[in-house]
Amino acid sequence: MRYGSAPRLKRDLTALAIVSAAYLGLSTLVSNSYYQLIMTLVPIWAMFGVSWNILSGYGGQLSFGHASFFGIGAYVVTLSLVYWHLSPWLGIPLGMVAAAAAAILIGLPTFRLKGHYFALSMLAYPLAILYFLQYLGFQEMSLPMHRDNPIEFFQFTNPHTYTFVAVAFLIAGIFVCMLVENSRFGLALLAIRQNELAAEAAGINARLWKMRALVVSGMIAAAAGGFYACVLLVVTPDSVFGMLVSAQAVVVTLFGGVASIWGPVIGAAILVPLAESLNAELGNILPGIQGVVYGVAIIGIMLASPDGLFWTIRDRFFTPKAPAPLPASLAANAPAMRPSAAGTPLLKVEGISRSFGGLRAVSGVSFEVNAGEILGIIGPNGAGKTTLFNLLNGVLASDAGKATLADETMTGKKVHNVCRMGVGRTFQVVRSFPRLPLLDNVIVGAYGAGFADAEAIASAARALERVGLADKAGVAAGQLTNKQLRLMELARALAGSPRLLLLDETLAGLGRDECDDVLDVLVRLRSEGMTVVIIEHTMHAMMRIADRFVVLDHGRVLASGLPRQVVEDRAVIEAYLGKKWAAKQDA
Amino acid sequence: MDLEVLIENVLNALAAGITIGCIYGLMCIGLGLIFGIMRIVNFAQGEFLMLGMFSSLYLVTGGGILAFLGPYIGPFVGALLAGPIVFAGGALVHKLLIARVSGLRTTGSLDEGHFGQLVVTLGISLILQNGGLILFGSTPQTVRTPLASSAIEVGPIYGDATVFLNKARLIACAIAIIVAVALYLLLEYTRMGKALRAAADNPTAATYMGIDTDKTYRFAFALGSGITAVAGGLMAVYLSFGPFVGLDYVIIMYSGVVLGGMGSILGAFWGGLTVGFVQQCSALVLPPQLQNAAIFVVFLMIVLLRPQGLFGRSAERA
């Protein structure tokens, strides 16, 4: 469980209970059978939206093909009923299993893609299945009547019962979503959505989490689809695998609010009745009115409030309470830090090189960093400093050479595995989850290092203490200042209990005083035994805290040694100020 | 006897593949312009194809303006005129909707604005498809021309094996090639074309040169829509279509553009040609419903195995 989940869960569960009771109460008053059907469909589409939300809302992997899973659920239930007389009690779980298998099959190749390629490819799957089914001759299938055994076969005489069951399904789906949202699963997904690279650098195995999200998402979608078949009693390939079905998941969730439990519910509650009623009233003259409504809704919401109604309403009308400070005892249970013996070499870089096309970005770079020291990497623009970090961290593969951390090889490992070895990294551009509290932003680092929930919270709390932000733990990251955001990045790296910190331009854009504050934190960390390698341009800052410098120019090590020596070094002066200046100095 | 039939089938499939492939090539150029220049994934490109078909239909049949041209010339002029009509529509769509979720406004934002573009164009696609259903009805239509039922006979080539070149498709193919060449000349040799390519290559530098990237993108979007619409008008001559025809072709278009390599307009033509070719040849072995499924499989294989396509510049893969 995440820190602070308990009150949020309680609030959401209470709200869920109230809303469900109200909805069900309302449904008993409705007698018109068409409107009764709509009241049943709303929770089904909401549940489908919830499933989509898990992968695409929280996880940010936009999928335009969720109909694959919905349709699989529907067809498994239908086919198993028709051919095996299997009750939907078994058919729906069977459909969920089939969907999980499909998710793995689909995910394995498709997650190698990102962004628009991913969305497009996801579109291809349900359409391909649709064509295949049409080829096989499945035009329209009716579910056989079993009115004698309503409960066994989900065929109730009283239409209200369908609504109750639909709401029950939705509640189950929301439950799963709540579990996801309030656990490290949810935070990992949000981190991946926000900045997959930074998430990996914090130790999150993005591929694995995305796959898990797809499987969970697919299973919920299949359950929705399976029940949908029971409600409509007729399935055609187009009605469950078609474009409009995939679109409905997207529209309903985007409209209502991505990455929130209530989004799909709000979206479905508004759009489904709207579209269906318009279809009923005007369907004769305006046969495509449903699609038009969805299209307009989705364009409107993207232009007006891209995150969805829920967030717009919440931001406008609900000012968050002042957050309670973290109890001081929280950090006490943090896992022990692992300082290495001071003075011994911790990081050894030997002959690392990397070229891009013909350009040698990093060429034969070698240096050592001793435990407990701060090493400054400096050099003119374009010298290859960030590329060097990317090579150490696993973001890029090196062409030659290697790097070891306490004699264990770093190079060649994937990013999240390098993090697990004990390497923390910050990036030039800070990305946070603006709506989440600072603690949640930081704790991702602890999850990445493999800590269990309670340990992770403690570790994050301690990390915040170490950077001096403990009192801001509950503040939403969107309200933090620049300096605080930089410290947040640092805390996130610290939360994983690293042995080595790679800091990339942590001081960029900070004023003099803010700089000093951050520098104080770094000095304090060093006194606790942390080893730091830092890239910086702010020279006066580096002079203050670096124990040694390594100067890079055009991808090579130009000089290294004590700061005073390095800045007097002629080669260095030449690199920064030019040959003529250095010559003039000699004269 | 069987060998002759086989050869005849193969040769006819090849012929059909090339003629239809060229038309697909033109269709893909339209998308390639948009995808390649603006990096916008336009979900609604299939609907621009559809609008091209219907524009041509209404221009040519019944009380349409071009009815006087008769069924031999009319359909083809209609196809060409569909271009400017959809061009105007595309410009409007870009100005009102697309520009607000793309371009310089979103560079630097988290996902370079892809999310917004994808979703907005999905919305446009829904509106156009279903709006089309309302306006045009669901009865399948064709732009009728007697040329569609007559063919030039080439042969006999081997025994009795004859290649039948459908006249309507042949003319459509020729027009497609002419339009593609004209576009190529526009892009290579005119000031506007070069500005387009510059804006695609490096929008910031283009702005430094004084090129108004917003207007340039609008032109590219409108041009891309119009070109795909012309292809649609040409296809209308031998296909029967309804408001949802776009869906069938959107994956084909993307397959062609990705195969040709994103960013290469010429590549898009070759990609489209290849995809059309594969589709027609697959008719030799696959039943009709599976042909499109086969294209999807091809699409997936391309993005997974060689996302930069045949002529592409950069791989945009994980």
Add this chain to the structure above:
Amino acid sequence: MLEVTNLSVSYGGLRALTDVTLSVKEGQFVTVVGPNGAGKSTLFKTISGIVPAASGEITFMGQNLFGLPPARRAHLGIAHVPEGRQVFKTLTVRENLEMGAYPKAGQDAWHHTLDRIHTLFPILAERALQLAGTLSGGEQQMVAIGRGLACAPRLLMLDEPSMGLAPAVADTIFERVSQIHKEDGVTILLVEQRVAEALELSDHGYVLETGRMVLDGPYETLLRDDRVRKSYLGLS
């Protein structure tokens, strides 16, 4: 010609420039030097309109640039040779230069400027039909400068032309820039990390450090001032 008054700019959430004032008179060669992260590129981006100013004023030839869209500024005669060259990689050398001549002033003077560019950088004539992306760093820099000249500019702004270039190549580039200034009388605003070369060519220099102008004056004064070195090497 160019007056920047009390300019303050925030970029990427950071305060990039604070209260910067500089002036470039017609026919002058002005250089802005400063260590990395000082805000030099941001200054150019703001003059070009890509980055909005938070406060302060920029006037060019008496016209206030506030609110003028970036694409219009080139048409006024401001040529920006960007940091990292930013050539159009998929266009040929000749097409790159043609794009430089996009504004009307450039089009009118095209033949004359093309000759001039080929005289200054003969290799561009040789490689006219080659794709700019395949050229070496130094050659790309020449393309970028040629592009800047192609619009027959009143003000030529060069952002770190020596970056990433081997010293000998950078020297050639500086020579050419000096030639352009002396022989064609083009007003030049140069931003550079390589202090000595840059200052030597210029009439007036400004030193930018963490977003503020800390020093300015004619070349000789600055060269004698040890504060410049200290600022670069963090000894202040």
